[in-house]
Amino acid sequence: MGVDVQVTNLTKQFGKQLIWKGVTLTLPAGEISVMLGPSGTGKSVFLKALIGLIKPDEGSIVIEGTDIASCSEKELYEIRKLFGVLFQDGAMFGSMNLYDNVAFPLREHTKKSESEIRDIVMEKMDMVGLLGAEMKLPGEISGGMRKRAGLARALVLDPEILLIDEPDSGLDPVRTSFINQLFVDLNAQIDATFLIVTHDIHSVRVVPDQIGLLYHKHLAMYGPREMLLSSDEPVVRQFLNAQTIGPIGMSEEKDADQLAAEKDMDLPPLPPIPLQMEPSNGIPRRAQRPAGEWCRLNGVTPPPGSFTREAEHASGHQS
Amino acid sequence: MSLTAARVVAPIGTAGKLFAFALDVGRGLFRRPFQGREFIQQAWFIASVTIIPTALVAIPFGAVIALQVGGLIKQFGAQSFTGSASVLAVIQQAGPIATALLIAGAGGSAIAADLGARKIREELDAMMVLGIDPIQRLVVPRVLACMLVAVFLNGMVSVVGVAGGYVFNVILQDGTPGAYIASFTALAQLPDVWVGMIKALVFGLIAAIVAAYKGMNAGGGPKGVGDAVNESVVITFLLLFVVNFTLSTIYLQLVPPKTG
Numbered sequence: 226m227g228v229d230v231q232v233t234n235l236t237k238q239f240g241k242q243l244i245w246k247g248v249t250l251t252l253p254a255g256e257i258s259v260m261l262g263p264s265g266t267g268k269s270v271f272l273k274a275l276i277g278l279i280k281p282d283e284g285s286i287v288i289e290g291t292d293i294a295s296c297s298e299k300e301l302y303e304i305r306k307l308f309g310v311l312f313q314d315g316a317m318f319g320s321m322n323l324y325d326n327v328a329f330p331l332r333e334h335t336k337k338s339e340s341e342i343r344d345i346v347m348e349k350m351d352m353v354g355l356l357g358a359e360m361k362l363p364g365e366i367s368g369g370m371r372k373r374a375g376l377a378r379a380l381v382l383d384p385e386i387l388l389i390d391e392p393d394s395g396l397d398p399v400r401t402s403f404i405n406q407l408f409v410d411l412n413a414q415i416d417a418t419f420l421i422v423t424h425d426i427h428s429v430r431v432v433p434d435q436i437g438l439l440y441h442k443h444l445a446m447y448g449p450r451e452m453l454l455s456s457d458e459p460v461v462r463q464f465l466n467a468q469t470i471g472p473i474g475m476s477e478e479k480d481a482d483q484l485a486a487e488k489d490m491d492l493p494p495l496p497p498i499p500l501q502m503e504p505s506n507g508i509p510r511r512a513q514r515p516a517g518e519w520c521r522l523n524g525v526t527p528p529p530g531s532f533t534r535e536a537e538h539a540s541g542h543q544s
Numbered sequence: 545m546s547l548t549a550a551r552v553v554a555p556i557g558t559a560g561k562l563f564a565f566a567l568d569v570g571r572g573l574f575r576r577p578f579q580g581r582e583f584i585q586q587a588w589f590i591a592s593v594t595i596i597p598t599a600l601v602a603i604p605f606g607a608v609i610a611l612q613v614g615g616l617i618k619q620f621g622a623q624s625f626t627g628s629a630s631v632l633a634v635i636q637q638a639g640p641i642a643t644a645l646l647i648a649g650a651g652g653s654a655i656a657a658d659l660g661a662r663k664i665r666e667e668l669d670a671m672m673v674l675g676i677d678p679i680q681r682l683v684v685p686r687v688l689a690c691m692l693v694a695v696f697l698n699g700m701v702s703v704v705g706v707a708g709g710y711v712f713n714v715i716l717q718d719g720t721p722g723a724y725i726a727s728f729t730a731l732a733q734l735p736d737v738w739v740g741m742i743k744a745l746v747f748g749l750i751a752a753i754v755a756a757y758k759g760m761n762a763g764g765g766p767k768g769v770g771d772a773v774n775e776s777v778v779i780t781f782l783l784l785f786v787v788n789f790t791l792s793t794i795y796l797q798l799v800p801p802k803t804g
Contacts, residue, residue, distance in 0.1 A: 276673050305675045316670035319661070330674045375670075382674075 227255035227418040228289055228307065228385045230275065235284035235294075237270060243442050244270050248284070250437060250447045252386075256512040257412055257419040259429050261464070262439035263473055268422045269313075271439065272388050275420070276308055277301045288386070306334065309384030309417070313391045315375030317363035323350070324359035327378045334382065349377040352414075353407065368395045372404065380411070386418045387411075393425040401425060405432050406505060413504040416511055426467050430454065431502045434512050438464060440473065451519040454498045455527050466496060497530035565757045569687055572680040579685045587689035590651040594697060598646045602701040605642050606708030609633045614717045626713055627724035628731040634705035635736050636795075640743035641788060642705075643698045647690060647748055648780035652755035655686050656776040659759025660769035668760065678760070687752040694748025695741055702740065733802045739795045746791065747784050754780045 230252040237244040244267040252258050262268050273279040275286060277293045286293040291304050317326050327346045331337055337345075350356050353373040363371055372392060379387060389408070393401040405428050412419055423429060429436060436454075437447035438461055445460050446453060453461055463471025470492060474483060500516055503509065516532040519525075613629045659682065662668050668678045713719040758776035762768045 273669070278669055278672060302675050302677065305673055308673060310670065310673045312666045312670055314665065316666040318667055318670075319665065333674070333676055378670075378674075 227416050229254045230386060230418060230420075231285075231287040232275075233285050233287070235271075235274065235281050235286065237267070237274060237279065237281045245439060245442050245444070248439075248444045250444060252418050252420055253435065253512070254418055255412075255416045256434040257408065257421065257432060258435040258437065259421045259423060259433040260437045260439060261422070261424050261426075261429050263464070264424065266439045266442075268424075268439055269390055272310075272390055272420070272422050275388060276305060276310060306382060307385045309379030309382065309387045311372065311375045311379050311387070311389045311392065313394055314368070315363070315371035317371055317374055317378070319363055322360050322362050323355065323366075323374050323377075326363070326374060327381055330378065330382050345381060346377075349380050352380065352411070353377045369400045369404070372396070373407075376407070380415070383415065384417055386420070389419065389421045391423055392421060393423055393428055398427075401428060405502060408432060409502050409510070410504050410506075412512070413506075413508065413510040426465060429465065431499050434501075434514070436465075440464070449514075449519045450501065451498060451517070451525075451527065452523070455495065455520060455525050457495075462492070462495065466493070468493060495528040497528045498532060500532055500534070562754065562757050565760075566753050568679050569683055569753060569756070572677065572684045573688075575677075575680050579681055582682070583685035583689055586686050587692055590647075590654070590689055590693045591696070593650045593654055594646045594693065595700070597650060598642065598697050598701060599704055601642050601646065602638075602704035603708040605638050605701070606630070606634055606705030607712040609638060609705070610709035610712040611717070614713050614719065618717075623719065624723040625727050625730060626717075626719055627710070628727040628729075630709040630713070631706055631728050631732045632736060634709065635702050635732065635740045636792070637788075638705055639698050639701040639740050640747060641784075642701045643694055643744045644747040644751065644784040644788070645781070646697065647694050648751040648755075648777055648784065651690055651693065652751040652780050653773050653777050655690070655752060655755040656759040656762075656773045657769060659683075659756055660762035660772045663760055663762045664765060664769060683752075683756045683760070686756060687749060690752035691745050691748035694744040694751075698740055698744030702737075731802055733799075735795075735799045739791070739799075743788065743791050746787060750783050750787065751780045754783065 232248060232250050232252075235248040236246045248271070260268055260271060270279060274281050275293070277296075281294050284294060288304060288307065291300055293301065293304060296304070317323070318329065321329065324346060327349060328342050331342045331345060346359075347356070350359060353376050355370065355373055355377060358366065358370065358374075363374070366374070376389075392404050392408070396404065408419060408421065409432060411417075419433075421428075421433065430450075433450055435448065436450050438445045438453070440460050446456065446458060454465060456462060456465075459471050460473060462468075463473055498520075501513065503513075517527060520527045520531075610626070610630045613633060614623075614626045617623060617626050617629060659668070662682075668682075671678050671681065710721075710724055713724055714721050755776045758772040758779070759769075762772035
């Protein structure tokens with residue numbers, strides 16, 4: 226289960242404004258990837274390009290041999306059946322209750338009977354913990370519930386690829402942790418390829434297998450979690466540790482004066498790398514690697530105190 | 545220089561996009577499965593928001609025509625033709641125009657607001673991602689519903705308008721009821737009814753397409769939806785009056801007026 230997504234040299238402009246250029250990466254099948262970047266770097270645009278809602282100007286996005294950037298409308302609607310997408314606010318259909326919302330893709334695309342549909346819908350509602358709320362309208366429930374309902378709808382056609390846009394926006398830290406745990410559990414259950422777009426650093430540090438960083442109109446780095454968390458590259462280091470010292474300023478880039486003033490400042494030491502979040506049943510996911518494996522294989526010394534229970538808590542409180 | 549050029553050319557681009565959108569809708573018409581349920585719901589909804597205002601507009605419309613034409617015709621000394629003239633005016637012009645105003649103002653604005661809200665809530669994106677074409681699923685049923693309701697409304701405006709004219713002519717202008725009814729067919733003919741129906745059909749089509757296009761291209765949050773509704777109503781009005789003029793001209797050329 227799960228399929229690769231190969232992105233090559235992707236470039237997008239809106240009019241004269243360049244969004245990003247030359248983005249090349251492969252989302253490995255069955256793994257959880259996270260794409261992050263400062264606000265306004267086109268993370269959501271990237272996600273929309275992956276499902277063909279926005280056509281890139283250059284480059285290709287190949288999924289199971291079909292290039293989304295250049296295929297016909299018909300092929301696009303066909304390939305989209307592999308995707309589940311969770312939009313920022315859940316994007317529930319406001320005129321239908323949650324049950325009909327979740328049942329919608331099944332009624333449109335399959336010839337299943339109502340009782341079969343009922344079984345599937347109830348199973349997915351149970352997965353996201355919304356049993357008992359089926360008859361509510363999207364306007365009557367909280368943002369967190371809407372997100373989970375959106376997730377149930379995204380799961381209903383058994384997607385191979387799950388794209389998630391800012392799961393943490395508008396959620397409190399506890400709910401964010403719960404929804405992160407839900408993603409990890411889901412990945413363990415359905416083995417789909419996950420891509421989460423976010424700028425919540427705590428989630429980024431503990432959830433994914435792969436991390437990508439979009440910065441200054443290009444993909445600054447993409448690779449295994451431990452590689453980015455132990456990286457000395459200034460942009461990556463600054464962003465992943467939420468520091469003010471580094472090349473990222475309030476408005477995208479700092480000017481030369483500011484950079485010169487910071488030149489002699491000591492960078493705070495890299496915080497320890499936390500343990501990765503595990504499925505709640507304790508059975509490792511198929512894509513999961515042992516803690517510290519990447520560092521060992523590549524001869525990188527992780528920051529002191531990494532991969533311990535304490536590191537997990539330290540990462541949440543960076544100053 | 546290039547900036548000015550771009551500004552001058554921009555409306556042409558918008559017109560082209562609107563036309564391309566209309567073609568997409570045309571293609572969606574023939575794609576199965578047809579969304580019958582959505583069609584009936586929308587037809588019901590559009591009818592429910594337009595029927596009462598249309599009837600209320602139709603009465604004074606018919607009355608004004610009766611008063612104006614009646615007064616004029618009295619001066620010519622052709623009082624017995626009042627009925628005929630007001631039927632002609634109501635069926636050929638007032639009916640379709642009143643229908644158009646209401647379909648654009650009440651039906652079109654509701655469509656633009658509905659689709660615009662869905663657009664900014666990302667419902668349309670979600671639908672596309674679920675492998676469903678919103679044009680086929682949402683726009684086509686709305687366009688057909690709008691056309692159907694426009695034709696019915698036109699029939700209603702014609703009846704209510706003529707009845708209103710009758711009441712005003714007979715009660716306020718001391719016209720003879722018999723002469724009013726007897727002269728109906730003196731100048732009016734059957735093609736007048738057909739052209740009224742065709743106009744209403746075309747107006748319904750234009751109103752729905754413009755509203756759907758504007759709604760689906762709303763952007764920039766709730767304000768964008770408001771703007772989309774506003775623009776859709778204004779654009780539809782402009783288009784409808786131009787199209788009404790064109791259709792009337794063509795009709796008058798093709799069908800010679802009846803000589804009583």
